[in-house]
Amino acid sequence: MPIKSYLAHPQDGKKAELHAALTNLSHCEVIPAENEDLLIVVTDTNDISEDKNLKEQIESIASLKLLAMVSGFDTPKSN
Amino acid sequence: MYTSLTNRRSFIKKMAIMSAMTAAATMFPGIIFADEQERDLPNGGDLDWKKGPCRFCGVGCGVLIGVDKGKAVAVKGDPNSSVNKGLLCVKGYHQIMCIQAEDRLTHALVKKNGKYVQTPISEALDIVANKMKETMDTHGKDSVAMYTSGQSTIPEGYVASKLMKGAIGTNNLDCNARLCMASAVTGFLTSFGADEPMGCYEDIDHADYFITWGNNMAEMHPVLFSRMLEQKNRRGAKIIDFATRTTRSSMASNKSILFEPQTDLAVANAICYEIINNGWVNKSFVENHVNFNKGLTDMGYGLEDNYAFEDKPTPIDFEAYKDFLEDYTPEKVSKYSGVSVKDIKYLAEI
Ligand code: SF4
Numbered sequence: 164m165p166i167k168s169y170l171a172h173p174q175d176g177k178k179a180e181l182h183a184a185l186t187n188l189s190h191c192e193v194i195p196a197e198n199e200d201l202l203i204v205v206t207d208t209n210d211i212s213e214d215k216n217l218k219e220q221i222e223s224i225a226s227l228k229l230l231a232m233v234s235g236f237d238t239p240k241s242n
Numbered sequence: 243m244y245t246s247l248t249n250r251r252s253f254i255k256k257m258a259i260m261s262a263m264t265a266a267a268t269m270f271p272g273i274i275f276a277d278e279q280e281r282d283l284p285n286g287g288d289l290d291w292k293k294g295p296c297r298f299c300g301v302g303c304g305v306l307i308g309v310d311k312g313k314a315v316a317v318k319g320d321p322n323s324s325v326n327k328g329l330l331c332v333k334g335y336h337q338i339m340c341i342q343a344e345d346r347l348t349h350a351l352v353k354k355n356g357k358y359v360q361t362p363i364s365e366a367l368d369i370v371a372n373k374m375k376e377t378m379d380t381h382g383k384d385s386v387a388m389y390t391s392g393q394s395t396i397p398e399g400y401v402a403s404k405l406m407k408g409a410i411g412t413n414n415l416d417c418n419a420r421l422c423m424a425s426a427v428t429g430f431l432t433s434f435g436a437d438e439p440m441g442c443y444e445d446i447d448h449a450d451y452f453i454t455w456g457n458n459m460a461e462m463h464p465v466l467f468s469r470m471l472e473q474k475n476r477r478g479a480k481i482i483d484f485a486t487r488t489t490r491s492s493m494a495s496n497k498s499i500l501f502e503p504q505t506d507l508a509v510a511n512a513i514c515y516e517i518i519n520n521g522w523v524n525k526s527f528v529e530n531h532v533n534f535n536k537g538l539t540d541m542g543y544g545l546e547d548n549y550a551f552e553d554k555p556t557p558i559d560f561e562a563y564k565d566f567l568e569d570y571t572p573e574k575v576s577k578y579s580g581v582s583v584k585d586i587k588y589l590a591e592i
Contacts, residue, residue, distance in 0.1 A: 231461075
């Protein structure tokens, strides 16, 4: 049950586009900064393979310049 | 950072968001996220906040630990600490997780018949004391040693010193700093002539340029990096990230310059070539404070099996150094370092 948070840097002028693309993904929460070109992405998946797939999907978004992981947790689903 | 922990998963998710917000703030001081999202983050509740130092690295941040019913459940940066002014890095934010980690050693284990057996601490300490005494009786006081940690607090170090030097009477007291700080000291001495880092936190408030040379400070030393960013925003100080890969430091800098691994020494030489050939040398500084030595220019990779090399630095003069740099013109170095001639000249001009 991995939970991870990332900082996502958009390509120049592509913040809104990146926000929209990320919002479309399931298991993915997006918190855009109001005054900087930066978005926080939190992923909450059921297992490692789902987590890996989601990360690959995020990294393939064209408007993304850099995805940097900040924290990662693995936690049981039951609690 | 606190919740009743009834929903550990949502708590962890909030911590993940909090960590990301903190990391973002170290790169973009003053960054704002939507109010409603911040409101949703765990707050201090009615925790009892205890003061302490973060012991993960040498920055020495002040932390406040939120304690609930005798258990550390939250952590935040101490706003009154002059070092970190309320900020912490990701390591600092996660330290309560280490305290509560399942695999943490929480009781003494003594090896009996090849197996570690849980033993009361007083009994374990008696075993250590008896073994030490036995060894000293047979072989003398220098037959025992204590190996401690560079992360010990001052009182812990004091007690260790008193025990080993004062009570037992041996100098056999050492710690892991022998492996890291001692080599740093040798490096500082040979490069700068003094056994300390060549700067202090206050220098950051006066510098015009920062070059993070092979050092991803935004992630590795985010608390110090935030001080540099503050100067960037407040006074227009410039940050140049010089590294082998694009990182958060590159993103937060004014300029990112990438080089091929293992070529940065050549770039440093090319910078010196430019400085000398443009007549920008501070002659009196060089005369009074700089020694020139020539050593091996190719010492091999260093990580192969049975690696060994011999090198004897030979003193040379400034003119010989200048001749040596003919091999390091920006044009030549640019070819293998991947750094453009323009960027090498830019670094030299700073
Ligand atoms: S920079 Fe991070 S690891 Fe170092 S003392 Fe501060 S919080 Fe701890």
